[in-house]
Amino acid sequence: MSGDLASRHSYDETPHTSRSEMVESAEGGAVQIVEKQVQRRIFKIIVIGDSNVGKTCLTYRFCLGKFPDKTEATIGVDFREKAVHVDGEHLKLQLWDTAGQERFRKSMVQHYYRNVHAVVFVYDMTKMSSFENMPQWIEECDRHNLNKSIPRILVGNKCDAVDRVAVNTNLAQKFADSHNMPLFETSAKDDEKANHVDAIFMTVAHKLKNSKPMMPPHLADFVPGEVPRNVEYISLRGSPHHRGLQTAARGQCGEKSDCGC
C-alpha cells in the first residue's frame, strides 16, 4: 500500500478504541493491548488557518508520525485521532482538519465548531498574508460560539524554510501575547522536528487534561492570561521560564536550531 493510500485511510490506522477502551502501548517495539474499564476522555481540537499553511501535514505528523508523501487540498473537514498518555491518564485527541478556502469556512465548517475543546490556529511562516489573516480566523472562532476561555494556540508552520521566512518571530509573539495565546514555530516536514510537533499537541493535551472534565469548556477554570505559564508538561529539557509552554516545546525542538524556533 503506498503512502498516499495510507493517508486516505489514516483513521483506520489509529487505534479505534472509543468506549470499549483498548489501550495500546508500545514497549520495546512490541504492542501491548490492555483492557481498561474506565471511560477515556475525548477532546476535540479544531485546526484552522489559510489554505496551504500545512494544517493537514501538522495533524498527519502528529497522528501518524510522519510527513505525508502527497498532500492535497482538504475539501470540507478531515478527521484524525490519536490516543495519548498524560500524567497517568489516557486521553484521546480528535483533530478536525479543516479546509482553508474561504468559501468552505463561511458555511460548511460551522457544524464542526460545536463542542470544540481547543483551537489550533496555523499560519505559514513563509507567507505574510496567512499571518495577516489570523485576526479574521480568531473573529471567525468567536462568532461560532466558541468561548474565549478554551485553550487556543498559535502555530507558525514551515520553519524549515529558513531563507524564505517572511513572518518575524517578534511580530508573531506580540500578536500571540495580545490574544493570550502561546506561540510555536515549527515544521511538519522536518523529521528532526517531529518531537516538536508532538510537544505542541501534548501541551494542548495537558491543558485539556487539567480542565474540569465534565463541564462545558467555559465553566472550566481557565484564566486566559495565566494558562501559558501554569501548564505542566512532560519530558522536557531544561526548566520552563517565562513563556512556559513555548520554551518547553523549544527544548524538545533543540535549542538554537537552524529554523530559529
Next chain:
Amino acid sequence: MSDEEPSSDFDQEHSEGAGDQPENARISLQEQEYSPKVNGRLQRQHRVFYQRKAKKIEQILSKDPVDIAELRQQSISRGGLLTDDLRRRAWPILLNVNVKNITPKPEAAVLQGHRDYRQVVLDVERSLRRFPPGMEEQHRLSLQDSLVDVIMRVLVKHPELYYYQGFHDICVTFLLVVDEDMAFALVEKLSLGHLRDYMEATMERTTQVLNYLQPLLKKANPELYDYLEGAELGNIFCLSWIITWFGHVLNDIKSILRIYDFFIACHALMPIYLTAAVVLYREKEIFETEQEMPFLHALLSKVPDNLPFEQLLSNAGDLYILYPPVELANEALKRFRRAQAQAAARKQLALQKNAQRKSILPDGNVTFAKVTWWMLGAVASVAVYALYSSMDWDWSSWISHGS
C-alpha cells in the same frame, strides 16, 4: 485491489501507443477490472459482452446525426463508455460541445490576473496524487500547467463562476483523457450545467444540494437515517464526493472515469443518489460503529476502493427512479431552512455571550460598579432610617399633642 494494478492498466491505456493496440486487448483489460474473480466461462461471457457493447457504441458514434438518447443509454449502462478512445468521441456529443468552435486560450497575463489564480496554482501543485504513479515528471509537470490553464480559461470566460477547491479534481480527470482545448470545452459545459450550483460565490447552493441526501436516506432506509441523524452526522463527510464527482476520494482512475460516464449522462443530482447508494451499501458497518458523529464521519468520509461500483451505480439509478428529486425537494428545502435558522440562533447566542463578557470582564469597572451600588445602598438605607425615625417621632408627638 493493489495500487499497482490500476496504474499498469492506466499506463497501457494512456501511453502514446494506446491507439495502436487492438480493440480486443483493451476490452479485456476493461473486463479484468469489472470481474477480477470470475471463472473462465464467465470471463468469456464478459469479454463477449464488452466487445458487443464497444461495437454498439462505435455504431452509434458513426451515424450522423448521432442518436444522443442511445449514446446516453450506453454511457449509463454497465461498463459505461469502456475506453478512453470512445470517451474522447462520445463526451463532446453528450455534453453538446461544438468541437470546431472552442474559445481560444487568452494570453497568460489574463489568466494569471484572475482573482482565483493563486488558489488554483496552490491546489494544482498539490494534486500529485491524481496523476498515475508511473508518469514521467516532465509529462506530469506539463499536464499540471495545462490543468491550471483549463481551470483559468473557464473562470476567465465566465466571471460569474467562482473556483472551489475540488473543481481541479474534476478538471484533471478530463485532462487525463482529452487534450487541453477539449478538456476546457467539456468542463466549461459542465460548469454551466451539472456543476453550476457549486460555483456560486458562496456555498449556499452547495448546501442546498447536500440537503437532498438525508431525505433520500430517510425514504430508502428509515432506520439507517435515524441512526445517522441521532449522531448528528451532518453531510460534510460526502462534500468532496459530490463536488468532485468522487474524483477526490477514489484512487482508481478507471472507476473514476466510469463514474464520470454515468454522471455526464445523468441528472445533475445523480451524485447525491450515488452517495446514498454508497451509504446504504455500508449499512452494516455503520450500525457497527458507535453512534457518534466523529466515528461515523471518519468511517464514511473514506470511500473504500474495492466497492462494487458497477452495482452501486445501478442502485443509484434505481433510487433515482424510486425517489426522483421532485419528491425530495420539499424536505431538502425544509432542512436547509431549519439549519439556517439554527445557525442564526447560534450566532445570536454567541454575540450575546461575547457582549456579556465584554461588559463584565474588565475588573476595574466591576469594582467601581460594586462600590457605587454599595454606597448608593448605604445612603438610601440611612435616609430611610432617618425618615422613619423622624416620622415616628412626629407621629407620637402629634398624637400626644392631639390628645
